[in-house]
Amino acid sequence: MRMGSRACALAVLLGAGLGGARSEEVATTRSVFFVGGHYVGAQDAQVMDGAMYVERIAPARPTHPLPLVFFHGAGQTATNWLTTPDGRRGWADEFARLGYVVYLVDQPARGRSAYHPGLDGPLRAFTAPALESTFTATESLGTWPRAKAHTQWPGTGERRGRRGDPVFDAFYASQVEYLASNADTQRLVQAAGAALLDRIGPAILVTHSQAGPFGWLLADARPALVRAIVALEPSGPPFEEAIRSTGPARAWGLADIPLTYDPPAAQAADLRTAREERAEGPDLVPCRLQAAPARRLPRLAGIPVAVVTSESSYHAGYDHCTVAYLKQAGVDVTFKRLEDEGIRGNGHMMMMELNNLDITRSIDRWLGSIAP
Numbered sequence: 001m002r003m004g005s006r007a008c009a010l011a012v013l014l015g016a017g018l019g020g021a022r023s024e025e026v027a028t029t030r031s032v033f034f035v036g037g038h039y040v041g042a043q044d045a046q047v048m049d050g051a052m053y054v055e056r057i058a059p060a061r062p063t064h065p066l067p068l069v070f071f072h073g074a075g076q077t078a079t080n081w082l083t084t085p086d087g088r089r090g091w092a093d094e095f096a097r098l099g100y101v102v103y104l105v106d107q108p109a110r111g112r113s114a115y116h117p118g119l120d121g122p123l124r125a126f127t128a129p130a131l132e133s134t135f136t137a138t139e140s141l142g143t144w145p146r147a148k149a150h151t152q153w154p155g156t157g158e159r160r161g162r163r164g165d166p167v168f169d170a171f172y173a174s175q176v177e178y179l180a181s182n183a184d185t186q187r188l189v190q191a192a193g194a195a196l197l198d199r200i201g202p203a204i205l206v207t208h209s210q211a212g213p214f215g216w217l218l219a220d221a222r223p224a225l226v227r228a229i230v231a232l233e234p235s236g237p238p239f240e241e242a243i244r245s246t247g248p249a250r251a252w253g254l255a256d257i258p259l260t261y262d263p264p265a266a267q268a269a270d271l272r273t274a275r276e277e278r279a280e281g282p283d284l285v286p287c288r289l290q291a292a293p294a295r296r297l298p299r300l301a302g303i304p305v306a307v308v309t310s311e312s313s314y315h316a317g318y319d320h321c322t323v324a325y326l327k328q329a330g331v332d333v334t335f336k337r338l339e340d341e342g343i344r345g346n347g348h349m350m351m352m353e354l355n356n357l358d359i360t361r362s363i364d365r366w367l368g369s370i371a372p
Helices: 091-097 128-136 166-173 182-200 209-221 319-328 356-370
Strands: 027-040 047-059 068-071 102-106 203-208 226-232 273-275 288-290 305-309 333-337
Touching: 027 182, 047 091, 047 182, 068 091, 068 182, 068 209, 091 102, 091 356, 102 182, 128 166, 182 209, 203 209, 209 226, 226 356, 288 319, 305 319, 305 356, 319 333, 333 356
Parallel strands: 068 102, 068 203, 203 226, 226 305, 305 333
Antiparallel strands: 027 047, 047 102, 273 288
16 A cells, blocks of 8 residues: 655654654655464454554655664554654654665554454553553652662653653553454564565564564564564563563563574473572573573574663663573573663663663664675
8 A cells, every 4th residue: 555655754743743843854755564374264244353554654765774663662652653653753753864775564453454343352551540650650650679760751740650741641652452462463473574675675673572572573484584683671581580570571571472493492381491599780680591501592593682771760670681692592682771882871762762762773883884
């Protein structure tokens, strides 16, 4: 479905009413299409399930040979990347300015990707108080050690980051219901994401939060087509929850559904684990990793990975475990703690925060460092 082949402006679509702020215009072409999906149901009443919405934004003169494919996290849609809740330039626009072709998706059964009751399973949603305490007002409501360092959420006044502040309200208005089952979500995205890569060719994946497993699963399914992965605070740590909750999770280490290991693991229980006796440092959790000898992830071998973690997010306490697991499995991974680069005060929703463009430039520099 073509939305227009002429040059057009990537302008603010959300939040433009907040003080009249608008993104700087960028000459692009834009198109929309769908990938994946299959017909299900009785012959005379079939519907298409599992299809995924994709939006392509291309600068007039791309300067990078590989496109970026962005996968949003839980409760979000592709609008995450288009703008910020206070109407500043979003990552899609900025990476187009930097010369990349950009693909944005809505996960299957979410947003503009059709959800079918009775086929796609139960839904859940974030409450406004949960977002305040987890993402936007953590300096006062967060309960993990580094939460108080959060300074970059936009807004002003005593209600900044909370209900009643126009920026928070614009952010919460963008939230949508999402599938309750992580495993079902990962299966749907792996199938539709593989179809997308088959269509567009080699690409760099950018994943955020709940979408973290998608990067590993798509590299597993299409290793020749995934050339790099930028994992923004990916779902973790391996095998269990930490910081905000406890209990088993991600039975396959990095995902809830099977990954290819060497030696092979026929079932998740084949992955023997051991917890570190002590954490690597203050404010960090001890990691549960593979017991020696560790199985490797052969289809991720040779694919450069950057795990990007902000200073004050709850992920700051455990993303090092995901990095350690990837290294243990033979993956070429770089751990980018933003504060080590002088990018301070960010929370989990870094792509929307006041210094969001500083982070895009950091990612762009890393991508330049791995270019052949």
